[in-house]
Amino acid sequence: MSLHAVILAGGSGTRFWPLSRSNRPKQFLPLVTEKTLIAETFLRVEPLCPAERIWVVCGQEHAALVRAELPRLPDAHLIVEPAARNTAPAIGLASLRVGREDPDATLLVLPSDHHVKDPAGFRAGLELAARACQGGDLLTIGIRPTRPETGYGYLRVGPRRADGAYAVDAFVEKPDAATAARYLQEGGYLWNGGIFVFRAAAILDALGRHLPAVHAGLEKDFAALASISIDYGVMEPESQTTRRIALVSGDFGWSDVGSFAALPDVRALDDKGNAVSGDVVTIDCDGCVVLSEGKRLVAAVGLSDLCIIDAGDALLVVPRDRAQDVRAVVDALRASGRTDKL
Amino acid sequence: MSLHAVILAGGSGTRFWPLSRSNRPKQFLPLVTEKTLIAETFLRVEPLCPAERIWVVCGQEHAALVRAELPRLPDAHLIVEPAARNTAPAIGLASLRVGREDPDATLLVLPSDHHVKDPAGFRAGLELAARACQGGDLLTIGIRPTRPETGYGYLRVGPRRADGAYAVDAFVEKPDAATAARYLQEGGYLWNGGIFVFRAAAILDALGRHLPAVHAGLEKDFAALASISIDYGVMEPESQTTRRIALVSGDFGWSDVGSFAALPDVRALDDKGNAVSGDVVTIDCDGCVVLSEGKRLVAAVGLSDLCIIDAGDALLVVPRDRAQDVRAVVDALRASGRTDKL
Numbered sequence: 097m098s099l100h101a102v103i104l105a106g107g108s109g110t111r112f113w114p115l116s117r118s119n120r121p122k123q124f125l126p127l128v129t130e131k132t133l134i135a136e137t138f139l140r141v142e143p144l145c146p147a148e149r150i151w152v153v154c155g156q157e158h159a160a161l162v163r164a165e166l167p168r169l170p171d172a173h174l175i176v177e178p179a180a181r182n183t184a185p186a187i188g189l190a191s192l193r194v195g196r197e198d199p200d201a202t203l204l205v206l207p208s209d210h211h212v213k214d215p216a217g218f219r220a221g222l223e224l225a226a227r228a229c230q231g232g233d234l235l236t237i238g239i240r241p242t243r244p245e246t247g248y249g250y251l252r253v254g255p256r257r258a259d260g261a262y263a264v265d266a267f268v269e270k271p272d273a274a275t276a277a278r279y280l281q282e283g284g285y286l287w288n289g290g291i292f293v294f295r296a297a298a299i300l301d302a303l304g305r306h307l308p309a310v311h312a313g314l315e316k317d318f319a320a321l322a323s324i325s326i327d328y329g330v331m332e333p334e335s336q337t338t339r340r341i342a343l344v345s346g347d348f349g350w351s352d353v354g355s356f357a358a359l360p361d362v363r364a365l366d367d368k369g370n371a372v373s374g375d376v377v378t379i380d381c382d383g384c385v386v387l388s389e390g391k392r393l394v395a396a397v398g399l400s401d402l403c404i405i406d407a408g409d410a411l412l413v414v415p416r417d418r419a420q421d422v423r424a425v426v427d428a429l430r431a432s433g434r435t436d437k438l
Numbered sequence: 439m440s441l442h443a444v445i446l447a448g449g450s451g452t453r454f455w456p457l458s459r460s461n462r463p464k465q466f467l468p469l470v471t472e473k474t475l476i477a478e479t480f481l482r483v484e485p486l487c488p489a490e491r492i493w494v495v496c497g498q499e500h501a502a503l504v505r506a507e508l509p510r511l512p513d514a515h516l517i518v519e520p521a522a523r524n525t526a527p528a529i530g531l532a533s534l535r536v537g538r539e540d541p542d543a544t545l546l547v548l549p550s551d552h553h554v555k556d557p558a559g560f561r562a563g564l565e566l567a568a569r570a571c572q573g574g575d576l577l578t579i580g581i582r583p584t585r586p587e588t589g590y591g592y593l594r595v596g597p598r599r600a601d602g603a604y605a606v607d608a609f610v611e612k613p614d615a616a617t618a619a620r621y622l623q624e625g626g627y628l629w630n631g632g633i634f635v636f637r638a639a640a641i642l643d644a645l646g647r648h649l650p651a652v653h654a655g656l657e658k659d660f661a662a663l664a665s666i667s668i669d670y671g672v673m674e675p676e677s678q679t680t681r682r683i684a685l686v687s688g689d690f691g692w693s694d695v696g697s698f699a700a701l702p703d704v705r706a707l708d709d710k711g712n713a714v715s716g717d718v719v720t721i722d723c724d725g726c727v728v729l730s731e732g733k734r735l736v737a738a739v740g741l742s743d744l745c746i747i748d749a750g751d752a753l754l755v756v757p758r759d760r761a762q763d764v765r766a767v768v769d770a771l772r773a774s775g776r777t778d779k780l
Contacts, residue, residue: 112712379766393752393779395456395767398760404753410735411748413755418740424721425737437735 097226098149100296101141102190105154105162105208106180110426110438113417114410115387118438123209124161127353128362131197134208135165140215141206144222151194152208153177153186153251154411179319183290184329188303194226195296202226205292205326211362213349224247225293225344234302234334235261235293238286238343239350242408244276249288249327251343261342267332286345288327289352293344299330306333327344357419358405359385374406383416410437439568440491442543442638444532447476447496448522452780453697456752457729459774460780465551466503469695470704476550476740477507482557485549486564493536494550494748495519495528513645521661525632526671530645530656537638544568545641549669551698552702555691560612567686570603576676577603577635578642580628580685581692586618589696590642591669593632593685603684609674628687630669631694635686648675655683698745699761701727716748727758752779 108121108422116122121132125349131139138150147168153175175190178421186402187205194201203427204222212218225235234256236249249270254263267288271279279285292299295322304311307329335341352364360383364370370381374388388394403419405412429437450463458464465476471708473481480492489510495517496504504516514767517532528610536543542711546564554560572697580593609630613621621627634654646653648670655663677683693704701723705713712723716730718738725743728738736748745761747754771779 204562325621377767377770379763379770380760388753393456393771394778395752395754395756395764397754397756397763397767399755399757402755405754409733410737410744411730411753412737412739413741413744413746414737414739415741418722421721421739422737425501425719425739428719428721429735434735 097202097230098198098200099100099145099204100205101145101150101204101209102187102194102195102199103134103137103141103150103152103206104183104186105158106177106186107207108155108180109208110423113390113426114407114437119157120161122157122353123210123250124158124165128211129152130422132165135355136211137206137208138166138169139223140212140218141204145204145353149198151175153190155180161270171397177318180321180323180438181318181319181321184303184307184324185318185321187292187299187326188307188310189318189334191296191300191303191395191409192353193315195300196224197299201291201296203296206347207290207352209353210289210291211349211351211353213362214347214350217346218348218350221344221346222291222293222350224260227297228257228335228342228344229258231292231302232295232298233261234298234331235338236264236331236341236343237273237289237291237293238255238262238345239289240345240347241280241287242347244273244280245287246273246276248352250279250285251288253284253286253343253345261344263339264335264341264343266417267335281418286343287350289350291325292326292331302330302334308329311328348407355407355419355422356385356414357416360416386415426433439544439572440540440542441487441546441568442536443492443546443548444491444529444536445476445479445483445494445548445550446528446739447494447500448519448528449495449549450522452765455768456730456749456754456779457747457765460777461499462503462553463500464695466500466507467700469552472661473620474507474693475553476504476592477557478553479548479550481516482554482560482562483546485617486561487546487581491540493532495532497665498523503729506769517634519660521663522665523660523663524665526649526666527636527656527660528646529634529641529653529668530649530650530652530659533638534573534656537642541639543638544571545636547636547638549632551695552633553691553695555693556583556633556689559688560690560692563686563688563690564633564635566602570599570601570684571640571688572636572637574640575603575682575684576604576640576641576673578673578683579631579633579635580687581631582687582689583622583627583629584689586622587629588612588615588618590694592621592627594629594631595626595628599684603686605681606633606677606685607675607749609669612751628685629692634668634673643674648672659710663727697761697764698727698747698756699758702758714734725758733753 151173229235250268252265254265280288368382385403401416493515571577592610594607599721648668710724727745743758
């Protein structure tokens with residue numbers, strides 16, 4: 097097996113505003129440790145796949161950040177997307193490039209902005225998937241749910257295969273709360289974490305069959321391609337036709353670090369359950385996220401489950417259970433033309 | 439009547455940290471309008487008592503601030519206390535100085551850090567008190583309670599006098615919650631707002647009788663004087679002996695602006711009841727106090743009854759009902775030697 101890691105770093109979300117800005121999206125933030133999420137991703141896969149076989153896909157505006165964060169990444173392995181077109185075109189482009197350098201390549205496709213508490217277990221899962229994909233199947237990593245999450249797609253688990261992987265019965269859309277609770281109780285459903293393992297040749301073949309226009313345009317007119325995810329555009333239709341889709345299941349302490357509310361799940365906490373960093377004084381606070389980026393002192397008194405994010409020229413205060421609503425602030429700023437703060 | 443106003447500006451509280459610092463205490467903050475509380479105090483009394491008969495007592499470290507805030511204050515009317523010794527020595531010193539310039543002076547003694555919504559009504563109350571004190575009585579202004587406040591001393595109201603003032607039956611210590619509720623329900627109790635009206639000669643005479651050491655030391659060794667309030671040291675014992683103590687009662691929309699929690703009572707509010715100033719975006723917030731002093735954007739989402747105070751190199755977040763606990767932060771900073779933030 098010739099393993100190559102492809103780290104997808106084209107994301108540009110707003111859920112970590114004001115820490116994340118358009119010129120520094122989430123993957124370039126040190127949200128869990130003092131290293132950025134993309135640097136942690138690189139280090140996590142490196143024991144399985146040395147630096148000279150790691151690749152990164154990102155937008156032009158973040159290429160310099162990638163080079164700064166990943167000094168060991170080979171220059172030629174930084175793949176700049178001409179435009180952000182979601183994961184199907186990004187993975188297609190990477191598969192072409194890697195396949196040209198190594199026609200036998202097996203790809204470990206990794207989002208750049210996730211956290212994994214058990215990297216050794218995670219690598220073992222990737223290795224299992226890499227072995228299981230050698231015959232041409234497309235593998236994904238299914239994460240065992242730890243809560244009735246409504247923000248993720250799910251994988252319905254099929255029969256176990258001889259190689260230790262499982263068939264995928266179905267890709268399931270994001271469920272409502274009752275359905276998510278049932279999935280958790282019944283078992284047999286895993287989170288779709290957006291992590292894929294396949295041979296470069298196999299994914300290009302599937303891309304050609306399900307998204308021929310995307311496949312044909314990868315190196316011609318990338319910006320004209322449809323914006324479509326690999327799940328929706330390839331994995332799901334493939335699962336309904338050839339059924340050459342499988343999964344490897346695990347827990348790994350995985351988190352997509354979806355918002356400030358998730359930080360207490362992944363960070364070191366004080367004895368009151370607060371996730372704190374920077375120059376912070378908490379008195380009588382519990383379950384809070386208090387981040388101070390600059391030289392300012394943040395004093396928090398008598399608070400529960402509140403996020404206080406002090407980031408340069410902007411400050412956000414929001415309850416943990418409304419952390420998703422930071423989008424409303426971003427929308428309001430955009431609507432009022434205050435793009436200097438975005 | 440020869441009215442002189444004496445504005446007491448020697449206070450140095452911590453309840454408005456981080457807006458207030460040791461070099462800029464509460465009276466020098468624009469807490470209610472865009473003018474500082476001391477400037478508002480000056481403007482409030484000026485129609486009754488022109489600038490050339492206004493005086494200010496403050497500490498040496500704040501003399502420059504007073505001059506900057508009150509440009510019309512005569513130079514010779516800035517009385518610098520050699521040390522902070524509470525109101526009895528401060529008022530005694532002012533009475534000596536004013537009495538020397540005008541032996542017939544009647545003093546309107548005003549804290550520099552209160553707010554009054556009805557300044558005309560307030561001035562009418564002061565005028566009534568000034569007339570009532572001409573025979574040598576010591577007058578105080580009693581504020582009609584609007585809530586069962588446990589943070590103030592009270593005045594028990596005695597019989598009405600022919601001049602429109604009332605006798606003071608007793609000075610009552612800060613009550614517990616049940617007692618404060620009873621006072622409010624029964625009536626006959628007023629808040630002691632720390633506002634006094636008397637002839638300079640009369641207060642000096644009473645000071646000589648009740649606090650002879652203070653009286654004797656005012657211009658000799660001020661720093662050696664006991665730290666004692668005019669209420670406790672003079673008004674209360676005088677009320678128990680000569681009974682030449684009286685009050686004028688009113689509402690006036692008075693507030694001592696005791697903490698950040700009080701700001702919604704005195705400031706203009708948005709349509710959700712938030713008191714907001716500076717570069718602030720609120721989404722789905724009510725009853726909050728959000729102050730941004732600098733050039734930073736403060737975004738508040740989904741919050742109720744919370745204070746967010748962004749002040750230069752420090753930020754405070756505290757629920758309104760715990761605003762008094764800012765002292766705990768100040769204590770913690772002092773204990774850890776971080777006096778640069780105080």
